[in-house]
Amino acid sequence: MIPRPPRVANHVETPIPVRDRRLGGPHWWDPDRIRHLDDMPHHCPACGFSLDGPGGIVVEYWEADRRMYHVWCKACRWAGDVVRVRRMIGHEAAD
Numbered sequence: 629m630i631p632r633p634p635r636v637a638n639h640v641e642t643p644i645p646v647r648d649r650r651l652g653g654p655h656w657w658d659p660d661r662i663r664h665l666d667d668m669p670h671h672c673p674a675c676g677f678s679l680d681g682p683g684g685i686v687v688e689y690w691e692a693d694r695r696m697y698h699v700w701c702k703a704c705r706w707a708g709d710v711v712r713v714r715r716m717i718g719h720e721a722a723d
């Protein structure tokens with residue numbers, strides 16, 4: 629039997645100058661990485677259960693320039709999106 633080539637061949641060998649490079653130290657992506665850690669929710673917005681570790685799932689994604697986190701809580705099964713609001717513009721409440 630003749631082996632078939634894989635359907636998806638996306639393996640790319642790492643170039644030699646990059647292969648032994650260490651990733652320690654400061655990088656251009658550090659401000660984004662730090663913002664990710666600052667904005668990421670650590671507790672469920674519905675019940676307050678810790679989302680760190682096996683307590684849930686927090687996945688970051690973007691809508692244009694908005695950083696959003698899809699959250700799923702293992703304790704109460706709440707799922708939804710969390711967005712940090714740095715400036716909120718609303719209307720004055722009626723008297």
Ligand SMILES: [Zn+2]
Nearest residue numbers: 672675701704
């Ligand atoms: Zn919860």
